Every structure is written in C-alpha cells, then in structure tokens.
Amino acid sequence: MKLTLRVWRQQNADAPGTMATYPVDGISEDMSFLEMLDTLNEELTLKGEEPVAFDHDCREGICGACSLVINGDAHGPERTTTCQLHMRSFDDGDTIDVEPWRAAAFPVVKDLVVDRSAFDRIIQSGGYISAPTGAAPEAHSTPVPKPDADFAFEHAECIGCGACVAACPNGSAMLFTSAKINHLNVLPQGAPERETRVLDMVAQMDEEGFGGCTLTGECATACPKGIPLPSIAAMNKEWLRATRKVSR
Amino acid sequence: MTEYAHYGTGAPVSDTKAPQGPVAERWDTRRFEARLVNPANRRKHTVIVVGTGLAGGAAGATLAEQGYHVVQFCYQDSPRRAHSIAAQGGINAAKNYRNDGDSVHRLFYDTVKGGDFRARESNVHRLAQISVEIIDQCVAQGVPFAREYGGLLDTRSFGGVQVSRTFYARGQTGQQLLLGAYQALSRQIAAGTVEMHPRTEMLDLIVVDGTARGIVARDLITGKIDTYFADAVVLASGGYGNVFYLSTNAMNSNATAIWRAHRRGAHFANPCFTQIHPTCIPRTGDHQSKLTLMSESLRNDGRIWVPRAQGDARPANEIPEDERDYYLERIYPAFGNLVPRDIASRAAKNVCDEGRGVGPGGQGVYLDFADAIARMGRKAVEEKYGNLFDMYARITAEDPYETPMRIYPAVHYTMGGLWVDYDLQTTIPGLFAIGEANFSDHGANRLGASALMQGLADGYFVLPSTISDYLARHPHHDAVDAAHPAVAETVAATRERLERLLAVDGDRTADSFHREIGELMWEFCGMARTEEGLRKALDRIPQIREEFWRRIKVPGTGEEFNQSLERANRIVDYLELAELMCLDALHRAESCGGHFREESQTPEGEAARRDEEFGYAAAWEFTATGVAPVLHKEDLVFEYVHPTQRSYA
Numbered sequence: 001m002k003l004t005l006r007v008w009r010q011q012n013a014d015a016p017g018t019m020a021t022y023p024v025d026g027i028s029e030d031m032s033f034l035e036m037l038d039t040l041n042e043e044l045t046l047k048g049e050e051p052v053a054f055d056h057d058c059r060e061g062i063c064g065a066c067s068l069v070i071n072g073d074a075h076g077p078e079r080t081t082t083c084q085l086h087m088r089s090f091d092d093g094d095t096i097d098v099e100p101w102r103a104a105a106f107p108v109v110k111d112l113v114v115d116r117s118a119f120d121r122i123i124q125s126g127g128y129i130s131a132p133t134g135a136a137p138e139a140h141s142t143p144v145p146k147p148d149a150d151f152a153f154e155h156a157e158c159i160g161c162g163a164c165v166a167a168c169p170n171g172s173a174m175l176f177t178s179a180k181i182n183h184l185n186v187l188p189q190g191a192p193e194r195e196t197r198v199l200d201m202v203a204q205m206d207e208e209g210f211g212g213c214t215l216t217g218e219c220a221t222a223c224p225k226g227i228p229l230p231s232i233a234a235m236n237k238e239w240l241r242a243t244r245k246v247s248r
Numbered sequence: 249m250t251e252y253a254h255y256g257t258g259a260p261v262s263d264t265k266a267p268q269g270p271v272a273e274r275w276d277t278r279r280f281e282a283r284l285v286n287p288a289n290r291r292k293h294t295v296i297v298v299g300t301g302l303a304g305g306a307a308g309a310t311l312a313e314q315g316y317h318v319v320q321f322c323y324q325d326s327p328r329r330a331h332s333i334a335a336q337g338g339i340n341a342a343k344n345y346r347n348d349g350d351s352v353h354r355l356f357y358d359t360v361k362g363g364d365f366r367a368r369e370s371n372v373h374r375l376a377q378i379s380v381e382i383i384d385q386c387v388a389q390g391v392p393f394a395r396e397y398g399g400l401l402d403t404r405s406f407g408g409v410q411v412s413r414t415f416y417a418r419g420q421t422g423q424q425l426l427l428g429a430y431q432a433l434s435r436q437i438a439a440g441t442v443e444m445h446p447r448t449e450m451l452d453l454i455v456v457d458g459t460a461r462g463i464v465a466r467d468l469i470t471g472k473i474d475t476y477f478a479d480a481v482v483l484a485s486g487g488y489g490n491v492f493y494l495s496t497n498a499m500n501s502n503a504t505a506i507w508r509a510h511r512r513g514a515h516f517a518n519p520c521f522t523q524i525h526p527t528c529i530p531r532t533g534d535h536q537s538k539l540t541l542m543s544e545s546l547r548n549d550g551r552i553w554v555p556r557a558q559g560d561a562r563p564a565n566e567i568p569e570d571e572r573d574y575y576l577e578r579i580y581p582a583f584g585n586l587v588p589r590d591i592a593s594r595a596a597k598n599v600c601d602e603g604r605g606v607g608p609g610g611q612g613v614y615l616d617f618a619d620a621i622a623r624m625g626r627k628a629v630e631e632k633y634g635n636l637f638d639m640y641a642r643i644t645a646e647d648p649y650e651t652p653m654r655i656y657p658a659v660h661y662t663m664g665g666l667w668v669d670y671d672l673q674t675t676i677p678g679l680f681a682i683g684e685a686n687f688s689d690h691g692a693n694r695l696g697a698s699a700l701m702q703g704l705a706d707g708y709f710v711l712p713s714t715i716s717d718y719l720a721r722h723p724h725h726d727a728v729d730a731a732h733p734a735v736a737e738t739v740a741a742t743r744e745r746l747e748r749l750l751a752v753d754g755d756r757t758a759d760s761f762h763r764e765i766g767e768l769m770w771e772f773c774g775m776a777r778t779e780e781g782l783r784k785a786l787d788r789i790p791q792i793r794e795e796f797w798r799r800i801k802v803p804g805t806g807e808e809f810n811q812s813l814e815r816a817n818r819i820v821d822y823l824e825l826a827e828l829m830c831l832d833a834l835h836r837a838e839s840c841g842g843h844f845r846e847e848s849q850t851p852e853g854e855a856a857r858r859d860e861e862f863g864y865a866a867a868w869e870f871t872a873t874g875v876a877p878v879l880h881k882e883d884l885v886f887e888y889v890h891p892t893q894r895s896y897a
Contacts (some may be wrong), residue, residue: 030532057498063329110809123437128431133310136388143399153392
C-alpha cells in the first residue's frame with residue numbers, strides 16, 4: 001500500500017504545532033497502525049530527520065499507552081486501541097490524518113504524545129479500596145453475587161487510555177471516572193468508602209479541567225473496551241445518593 | 249573463539265540466608281529472626297523502588313503503608329501501564345477451594361518439578377505458602393475475579409498441573425491484579441508517602457562504600473539526568489525477554505536497570521533460562537514489532553494438532569479427523585494439551601521442523617476449539633475466552649470460532665535474573681530485586697499462572713518483611729554526599745554514554761541493531777541450543793557491538809523527549825547481556841526446563857538433566873565489557889522434592 005500521512009508535529013509543550021505531510025510506501029495490510037508509523041520513523045531517522053514521537057508499549061491493546069486520533073476518530077475507524085488497528089482497515093492511496101488526543105486536560109508533550117497524569121490524580125482521589133497489605137479477611141468470607149461481580153468486571157476493564165476524553169466534544173472524563181466508581185462501588189468490599197469515593201473523584205475530575213457530560217455518547221463509541229454509556233448515569237446516581245447521605 | 253568464553257570460577261555461594269529447619273517453618277523462622285524498624289523511625293528511611301508492575305507496585309504500596317518513605321519510578325506515563333497488565337490467564341494459589349487434593353505442599357512440589365529442579369526449595373515453599381494470602385489481599389482490594397453463581401471464586405486448571413488452582417478475571421487477570429496494586433499505590437501517592445516519578449528511567453545504580461545508595465535516572469520529557477538517594481534500592485524492573493527483539497514483552501520493557509546493577513556488582517543468575525511460550529500468534533512478516541500471546545488457558549479446552557502428512561496445504565476444516573495428528577495428546581497422554589510450556593513449545597518446533605507446520609512459512613500449529621464449541625456451546629466458550637478470540641480475530645482477520653487458531657512459540661518470560669538470597673537481596677548490600685527481575689523461584693521453567701503469584705508474593709509480603717532487617721541493621725541516617733566520587737563517577741558515566749550515542753551519527757537505526765541481535769539470539773540461544781551455535785553467537789556478538797558504536801544513528805539531542813535515544817541506550821545493554829546469556833547456555837551442557845541443549849536429550853527427545861554436574865544456580869560476576877565473567881555456583885539441595893526425570897507422559 002501507498003499512503004499519504006498528515007501528522008501533527010510539535011517540538012514540545014510550549015512550541016506551536018503543525019501538520020506535516022509524509023508519503024509512505026510498501027505498507028502491508030497485516031501491519032498494525034503503529035508498525036506503519038515505525039516504518040515512517042525508520043525512514044525519517046535515516047534521512048536525518050526527527051522521528052514522530054508517539055506513546056505505545058504493550059502493543060496488544062491492554063496497557064492503554066497508545067493514543068492517536070486518526071482521521072478525526074480516537075483510535076481510528078475500528079473499535080479498538082490504535083495498536084490493534086491494522087492497515088487492512090485502510091485503502092491503497094488513502095490520506096490519513098494523525099493527531100494527538102485533543103483536550104485541555106491532556107496537554108501535548110511532543111508530537112503525538114500527551115500528558116494524561118490527570119487520570120492518575122482522579123484515581124488517587126478515591127479510586128481504590130483501603131485495604132492495607134496483610135489486613136485482608138479470607139477471600140471466601142464475603143461472597144459476591146455473580147451479576148455484581150460481572151458488573152464490576154465490565155467497568156474494571158477500562159485501560160485509562162483517554163479515548164473517551166479525546167472523542168468527547170466537551171473533553172469530559174465522565175466515562176473514565178464512572179468506570180472506576182462503578183467497579184468499586186458495586187462490590188461489598190467497596191461499600192465503606194462508597195460515598196467519599198464518588199464525591200472526591202468527581203470533585204477531582206472537575207478540578208482537572210475536564211468538561212461536563214451532555215450525553216453525546218461519543219465516549220462510549222470510541223471506548224476500545226466497551227465501557228457502556230449508562231456507566232455515567234450510574235455514577236450520577238451514586239453521586240446524588242452520596243450527596244444526600246453525606247448532607248444528612 | 250573469543251576470550252569471553254574462558255570464564256573463571258570463583259568462590260561458591262556460601263550462604264543463601266535461608267534458615268535451617270523444616271521447609272514449612274523457614275519463613276516463620278526468618279520473619280521472627282528479622283529485625284524490625286520502630287514504626288516511628290520508618291519515615292526516616294527512604295526506599296527507592298524501580299518499576300510499578302505487580303512486584304514494584306505491590307512493594308511500593310506496602311512499604312509506604314508500613315511507614316517508609318518510598319520514591320518510585322517508571323518509564324511509562326503512568327504506573328498503571330507496567331507490562332504485568334498484559335498477563336492474561338490467571339494466578340495460582342493453594343486454596344484447595346475445589347477440594348481436588350491441592351495443598352501448599354503440592355503447589356511447592358509442582359513448582360519445583362515444573363522448574364526442572366533448578367530452583368531453591370526454601371524460596372519455592374515460601375511462595376506456595378504466601379499464595380493463599382495473595383488471593384485474600386486482592387479480593388479485599390476489589391479485584392473482580394471470576395465467580396460462580398453462588399458468589400464464590402471460580403478457578404481453572406493450567407499447564408503442568410492436575411489441580412484447578414488458578415484464579416482468573418476472564419483473560420485479563422494481570423490487568424485486574426495490576427490495577428489493584430496501582431490503586432493501592434495511588435492511595436499512598438495521595439497520602440504523600442510515595443513520591444512517584446513517571447516517565448523517568450533508571451540509567452545506573454549508585455554504590456557508595458559497597459552498598460546501594462541510590463540511582464541515576466533520566467527524566468524522559470526534559471532529558472534531565474538526576475540523582476536520587478536512599479537507604480535501600482529495590483529493582484522491580486521486570487525481565488529481559490526483549491533481548492530477542494520479538495517477544496511478548498512490551499516494546500519498552502528493558503534490561504537496563506538490572507544490567508547496570510550487574511555491572512556495579514550484582515551477580516546475574518541463570519541468564520540462559522528463558523521461557524518460550526507455546527501459544528502465541530505467529531508472525532506475519534519482517535515488519536513485525538512484537539508478538540502477541542494467547543493465554544495458555546486456551547489449552548484447557550483447545551486441542552493442538554497439525555496434519556499427519558508433510559506439506560498438507562488444505563484448509564484446516566478440509567483435513568479429516570484421521571489425517572490430523574493431535575501430537576501432544578499422542579505423546580503425553582496423561583497431561584495431553586496441558587503439558588508444561590517448555591515441552592509444548594519444543595513439540596511445536598519439532599512438528600514444524602518435520603515440515604508439518606501450518607500457515608505462512610509453515611511456522612504454526614492449530615489450536616482447535618471445534619470440539620469445545622460442540623461440547624460446551626459457543627456461548628460458554630465466549631464467556632470463558634471471548635476477549636482472546638476477539639484479539640485473535642483482530643490481529644489475524646480470521647474467525648477462531650470458525651477456523652482453528654494458528655499458534656507458534658514466542659519468547660515470553662525470563663526465569664533468570666539478578667541473583668538474590670532468601671531475603672531477595674542481591675550481592676550488593678542494600679540492593680534488592682523482586683518479581684521477574686530476580687532469578688529466584690521458577691528454576692529452569694516457570695509454570696503458567698505463577699508469574700503473577702511470584703510478583704505479588706515478593707511485593708506484598710516477602711520484601712516488606714525482609715527489607716526491615718536490612719534497614720534495621722544499616723541505619724543510614726547520614727545523607728549521601730552528592731559530591732562523593734562514586735556519585736560523580738556514576739553520573740559522569742551515564743552522561744558520557746548518552747553523549748557518545750548521540751555523537752556517532754552513523755547510518756543504522758537502533759531498531760536495525762535490535763533486530764539483528766534478536767535474530768541471532770532466536771537462532772542460536774532460542775528453543776534449541778547447540779555448542780556450535782552458541783560459539784557462533786559468541787563470535788558474532790562483539791562484532792555487532794563494535795559495529796553498533798561505529799554506525800548507530802540517534803537523531804535529536806539528549807535534552808528533550810527523545811525516544812530514539814531511549815531505545816539506543818537500551819540496546820547498549822542488550823548487546824552485553826546477550827553475550828552473557830550465550831555463555832551461560834554454553835557452559836550449561838545439560839538440558840533443563842526451557843534450556844534445551846541438543847547434545848543432552850533422552851532417547852525420546854526429552855530434556856536430559858545432568859544433576860551431578862549442573863545441579864546448581866549459576867551466578868555470574870561482571871568483570872568488564874567483553875571480558876570473561878566469573879562463575880559462582882550455588883549448589884541446589886533438594887531435601888523434599890527429589891529430582892527425577894520430569895515425565896508428563
């Protein structure tokens with residue numbers, strides 16, 4: 001395949017960025033999108049130009065590092081992570097736009113790399129169960145009904161990639177935040193911190209500068225792990241419940 | 249032949265610090281004998297932890313909970329991305345919830361046997377004991393393990409064992425356990441007890457007056473090189489499988505932290521013990537950047553086969569049942585498709601070498617779920633393996649519900665690593681190594697679902713108990729002097745290395761060298777090794793190293809975000825580590841576990857151990873780049889599990 005790439009280049013957080021055009025040739029449809037970028041980078045390096053910086057690590061769709069907006073879609077045309085997108089999803093001769101996540105709360109570090117530490121701070125504000133090592137009771141002392149365990153798992157699948165934020169016209173992180181709240185709040189182990197968790201995490205989310213939710217649903221459409229949109233409604237319900245309970 | 253192969257033999261390892269007495273009591277004994285640090289004094293102790301995977305994340309969180317001041321590092325943008333996250337299948341624990349005859353002793357026995365009698369009994373028994381506490385801990389953290397309808401935890405069986413002791417969270421067990429540790433760590437970061445440095449890579453170890461006192465690390469965003477000091481340093485930086493270029497490791501997983509520690513005096517044990525995982529997706533071409541594992545749990549219900557005839561090019565579903573060879577079931581009727589990984593991998597290689605492999609290049613075997621779908625129904629198969637099937641379909645554009653998967657072995661895990669004693673301390677006082685970074689528990693072959701168990705055992709339970717003994721005995725209340733010659737020398741060496749990489753301005757990329765060394769290692773130090781091949785590799789490696797320093801091209805500068813520089817710097821270390829791996833493989837003229845020397849096999853073609861000569865762990869002491877290292881032997885004593893030729897027939 002022969003393609004034309006238009007790639008966002010930005011030297012660092014403070015420098016202005018621009019779209020640069022690169023032709024690439026000899027692309028196999030079995031290549032992943034990132035392997036296609038590897039090919040471009042090898043060429044750029046040998047030509048003495050700086051390769052395109054992008055985040056990636058596991059390349060099997062689970063670490064959440066890769067984060068490209070491809071032709072305007074977070075992670076591109078398939079519902080998966082960028083690393084699991086293959087060139088067979090494109091046609092010979094295509095022009096492909098490659099940009100970083102765009103959100104005020106995710107500043108660009110370089111080229112296609114952004115700073116997602118806001119997500120870490122949301123987790124730090126309450127996305128955990130306080131269970132110091134060694135203090136745990138026997139695992140079978142608290143059975144968890146299978147539907148609750150499955151609900152928790154479905155939300156725990158979030159990989160923290162940030163596609164939900166990148167896809168949202170408001171730059172909202174409500175799908176990410178709700179996924180963790182729902183994972184932990186449905187479990188009996190998470191019950192003691194149920195209220196503080198949702199209140200603190202939502203407050204931190206707002207403080208980080210993420211936008212609000214207007215239910216456009218772009219987040220759930222872009223989510224490579226299929227975190228469902230009603231996750232946000234469930235979080236709102238938890239938040240309302242917690243607000244009433246705490247004010248009592 | 250290079251001089252490198254003429255290694256000397258130094259003093260044997262005299263003391264592993266494992267207590268005497270019955271094996272089941274040793275961990276209690278050690279914990280009782282270990283000195284404690286007064287809770288009020290703990291905050292005065294700083295501990296550096298490098299890495300935030302299962303071992304590092306668990307250790308950082310636990311040490312901080314105990315009151316120590318933890319300074320932690322990861323090269324990723326967030327501690328949540330460490331490669332433990334990619335582990336799929338599960339975690340072993342001797343809970344015996346199935347009432348199927350499991351026990352701590354059986355897990356101990358299975359692990360020693362599975363490791364082909366090259367692990368230390370004391371450590372393995374401790375691991376088996378702690379396994380049950382890990383499950384309790386993770387459930388308390390909210391890890392969403394698979395459950396039965398009654399609300400209790402589900403388990404499944406895994407390669408190399410006959411009990412059902414593997415706890416799992418669909419095909420994402422590593423992710424869920426890692427997020428548990430990450431969340432515990434996050435809680436401590438919020439509490440101010442852990443100072444977290446993401447996107448910061450350790451480039452060297454600072455050793456002052458013979459003890460580990462800190463690290464040199466580079467901020468990957470600004471390129472700034474800084475020193476960090478502590479009373480003890482813990483390396484939880486993972487394994488070194490990426491020396492093979494193609495592996496199931498993450499792209500940026502690397503050996504720099506452990507290799508730099510090795511160069512500073514930490515012995516490196518059993519570097520040739522690498523695990524080739526039998527169930528990975530075959531490569532498609534030269535562009536391939538990494539290999540993807542399909543969880544070994546698939547072998548519970550999938551059946552592995554190749555055509556009986558060589559060069560049979562018919563599609564799988566056109567090959568009738570009696571023209572298929574379910575070779576694992578045929579050769580190993582007792583364990584069938586559930587034989588340990590090393591055995592399954594070699595069997596796949598053998599049938600492909602016979603010309604019976606399937607798919608492009610004949611480098612693949614079928615993993616077929618047709619029977620399982622007929623038996624359990626498609627829905628049950630989906631429930632158990634859905635995400636793995638989806639991943640396979642995504643990568644190969646084939647539907648595994650309709651056509652059998654194609655799989656082939658790939659480098660997956662390294663059993664070797666920094667030598668550690670029973671306390672997980674390396675040969676440098678104050679330097680500890682945990683998780684895959686150490687060599688301790690898996691011998692020559694790791695059983696499935698045991699890496700997660702070991703990482704969490706080391707991080708949550710073992711290290712936090714043993715490091716207190718070191719800290720109590722070595723109260724370094726004197727701060728390290730940043731002007732100390734050892735500090736200045738370490739920083740200068742790091743700067744000099746990076747500047748040299750940038751200055752060469754040659755005509756080859758870092759990746760091209762990585763591919764070259766990887767291909768060499770796969771060919772000569774991969775699934776089957778020979779003296780001749782290893783000698784060839786030992787001749788070739790110094791030549792590649794020389795060419796590297798002449799022709800490497802690293803664009804950009806050191807004072808910015810520069811991924812090319814990061815990669816090139818890691819390859820510097822692979823080019824040395826590869827040499828040690830080949831030497832270790834050459835010197836160990838026996839077959840054991842994942843180390844298969846063609847010269848040493850049974851008449852049936854199985855690995856033939858030579859316990860009389862090689863019943864030891866090989867701990868190598870660094871001398872200089874390209875110069876023969878010194879071998880220290882730790883004799884392995886088996887008081888409880890008596891070495892026999894492993895048989896899974």
